[in-house]
Amino acid sequence: MIDKETIEKISKLARLEFSEKEKEDLVKKLSNILGYVENLQSIDTTGVEITYNPNGFENQFRKDEVKESMPRELVLQNAPDKDVGCFKVPKVLD
Amino acid sequence: MLNLSIKELSNKLKTKQISSLELTKASLDRINTTDSKLKAFLHVAKEEALDAAKIVDKKIANGEKISVLAGIPMAVKDNICTKGIKTTCASKLLKDFVPPYDATVMKNLNEKNVIMIGKTNLDEFAMGGSTENSAFEITKNPWDLERVPGGSSGGSAVAVSSNQVVYSLGSDTGGSVRQPAAFNGIIGLKPTYGRISRYGLVAFASSLDQIGIFTKNIEDCAIVLEEIAGKDQMDSTSADIDVDSYSEYISKPINGMKIAVPRELMQDGVQEDIKNALKSSIEKLEELGAVVEEISLENLKHSVETYYIIAPSEASSNLSRYDGIRFGDRAKEFKSLEDLYIQSRTLGFGDEVKRRIMIGTYTLSAGYYDAYYKKALQVRTLIKRDFEEAFKKYDVILTPTTPNTAFKIGEKINNPLAMYLEDICTIPVNMAGLPGISIPCGFDKNAMPIGMQFISKAFDEKTLFKVASAYQNATDYHKKSPKL
Numbered sequence: 293m294i295d296k297e298t299i300e301k302i303s304k305l306a307r308l309e310f311s312e313k314e315k316e317d318l319v320k321k322l323s324n325i326l327g328y329v330e331n332l333q334s335i336d337t338t339g340v341e342i343t344y345n346p347n348g349f350e351n352q353f354r355k356d357e358v359k360e361s362m363p364r365e366l367v368l369q370n371a372p373d374k375d376v377g378c379f380k381v382p383k384v385l386d
Numbered sequence: 387m388l389n390l391s392i393k394e395l396s397n398k399l400k401t402k403q404i405s406s407l408e409l410t411k412a413s414l415d416r417i418n419t420t421d422s423k424l425k426a427f428l429h430v431a432k433e434e435a436l437d438a439a440k441i442v443d444k445k446i447a448n449g450e451k452i453s454v455l456a457g458i459p460m461a462v463k464d465n466i467c468t469k470g471i472k473t474t475c476a477s478k479l480l481k482d483f484v485p486p487y488d489a490t491v492m493k494n495l496n497e498k499n500v501i502m503i504g505k506t507n508l509d510e511f512a513m514g515g516s517t518e519n520s521a522f523e524i525t526k527n528p529w530d531l532e533r534v535p536g537g538s539s540g541g542s543a544v545a546v547s548s549n550q551v552v553y554s555l556g557s558d559t560g561g562s563v564r565q566p567a568a569f570n571g572i573i574g575l576k577p578t579y580g581r582i583s584r585y586g587l588v589a590f591a592s593s594l595d596q597i598g599i600f601t602k603n604i605e606d607c608a609i610v611l612e613e614i615a616g617k618d619q620m621d622s623t624s625a626d627i628d629v630d631s632y633s634e635y636i637s638k639p640i641n642g643m644k645i646a647v648p649r650e651l652m653q654d655g656v657q658e659d660i661k662n663a664l665k666s667s668i669e670k671l672e673e674l675g676a677v678v679e680e681i682s683l684e685n686l687k688h689s690v691e692t693y694y695i696i697a698p699s700e701a702s703s704n705l706s707r708y709d710g711i712r713f714g715d716r717a718k719e720f721k722s723l724e725d726l727y728i729q730s731r732t733l734g735f736g737d738e739v740k741r742r743i744m745i746g747t748y749t750l751s752a753g754y755y756d757a758y759y760k761k762a763l764q765v766r767t768l769i770k771r772d773f774e775e776a777f778k779k780y781d782v783i784l785t786p787t788t789p790n791t792a793f794k795i796g797e798k799i800n801n802p803l804a805m806y807l808e809d810i811c812t813i814p815v816n817m818a819g820l821p822g823i824s825i826p827c828g829f830d831k832n833a834m835p836i837g838m839q840f841i842s843k844a845f846d847e848k849t850l851f852k853v854a855s856a857y858q859n860a861t862d863y864h865k866k867s868p869k870l
Contacts, residue, residue, distance in 0.1 A: 298748070302748050302751065303744065306731075306743050308735070308743065309732045310732075318744060321803075322741070331688065332761050332762060337761060337764035337768070340764040341767055342760065342763040343770055345623070347579050349623065349625070352626075366486035370482075371711075381723055381726070
């Protein structure tokens with residue numbers, strides 16, 4: 293079920309790139325892991341609800357108050373590239 | 387000095403028998419002499435720690451009231467944000483990341499004038515069970531330097547078991563605090579989902595992650611939890627439920643306490659020495675007045691499968707933020723904006739992290755979502771129901787923490803599935819969002835520590851402290867330290 297083509301398709305979605313050798317290794321290891329999780333298919337879950345969040349809390353809201361936010365210099369301090377108070381990215385439009 | 391309890395140290399500080407500066411220097415010295423071998427730390431915040439110690443000593447000299455944690459050296463897993471101090475998640479991608487803010491736990495602890503000695507090693511982004519997936523160094527088990535310390539919070543566990551610090555923080559998504567605690571012969575607590583704020587804990591799997599605590603004795607663990615538990619406006623998953631005075635439940639009798647042992651977690655695949663240690667522990671608990679019975683929690687055996695769908699799915703989504711734009715390393719060469727993302731991620735992430743992103747992307751992708759992700763969330767409900775059913779009749783569930791003791795470095799690194807199966811006893815607890823604690827209960831034939839796990843109802847940590855302290859008072863496994 294997991295072949296080289298699947299790996300290539302998924303890696304595109306995940307924004308990752310792999311060498312031919314890495315792809316072969318991934319086919320092997322992912323087949324092994326996904327083969328194991330296949331066990332779940334044998335469990336009858338008809339009508340069983342879904343648990344997304346273990347404590348079942350609903351949305352929790354706080355008061356909408358005006359507060360000071362983080363200073364811009366701090367927000368930008370870890371940026372690999374920045375200019376005039378903004379994050380800088382390569383040209384998107386020609 | 388560093389093997390004393392928090393209370394003992396705090397009393398010595400308050401009565402000026404020792405100064406925080408002396409204690410901090412003792413911790414730094416210990417790291418200096420042992421960490422070239424152990425590699426528990428990724429960075430030691432020496433200057434900051436010494437400055438913090440001087441402040442505490444001044445407060446004491448001025449007769450100011452101080453917290454029980456003030457002046458005592460502790461360590462923090464390097465996926466918990468520390469303002470102005472590098473937080474790398476043991477990833478190449480974040481090797482230079484300096485958080486502009488403190489995680490809420492750190493903010494709370496800093497207000498109590500703790501001495502944050504440094505940041506500890508982990509499996510990259512907390513993904514792994516051996517700390518071998520760190521991009522920077524391999525942490526060694528102080529009981530046998532050829533063995534792993536467990537993971538992913540391996541560095542935090544070693545820092546405590548080798549007496550480099552008094553206590554430490556880790557994070558636990560599928561066992562990452564309890565498993566290394568067991569491998570190191572110390573105490574490791576994963577509180578209830580929502581008990582401690584996760585604001586500033588770098589997200590791995592958001593429906594499972596919880597910050598946890600490592601200590602050498604159970605009372606210390608209760609004291610630290612009291613100080614860091616509670617509702618936080620910055621984390622909407624933190625619970626608005628009162629925090630108990632956990633230390634009041636230490637050394638209380640456990641007469642009539644009902645303990646269940648799920649047979650699914652005591653079967654084949656559990657090392658013989660561990661089974662025997664559990665059997666003796668059960669006898670000990672019965673001597674102390676507890677009633678122990680075997681039960682069946684049928685769906686627990688599916689926990690690992692469920693986990694390896696849910697955790698990678700959530701991780702693949704959480705880790706999409708690492709794109710080389712706002713923080714983290716950016717690749718030097720790229721052809722376009724999209725290629726910048728791809729190259730930065732490909733260069734920055736290690737193998738195990740990439741594998742999990744791939745699994746998660748696959749299980750969430752069109753055509754597979756229902757068969758994998760939705761199915762896993764339904765089985766999760768079944769696992770949760772098994773626990774709920776058991777807790778109608780029992781106060782506590784007892785299991786081994788791990789099916790095996792610490793394995794050799796390199797032994798499982800090329801077999802991810804074998805590594806994953808080591809988490810069989812700890813994963814169900816995260817699935818159901820319950821609290822679990824690992825405490826030392828013996829040694830195997832190679833003199834490696836064995837841990838057992840107590841599980842209680844959600845937000846019932848006080849019962850864990852009660853039963854674990856009763857056991858601890860009747861045994862001396864927690865008093866043993868590795869020879870270094």
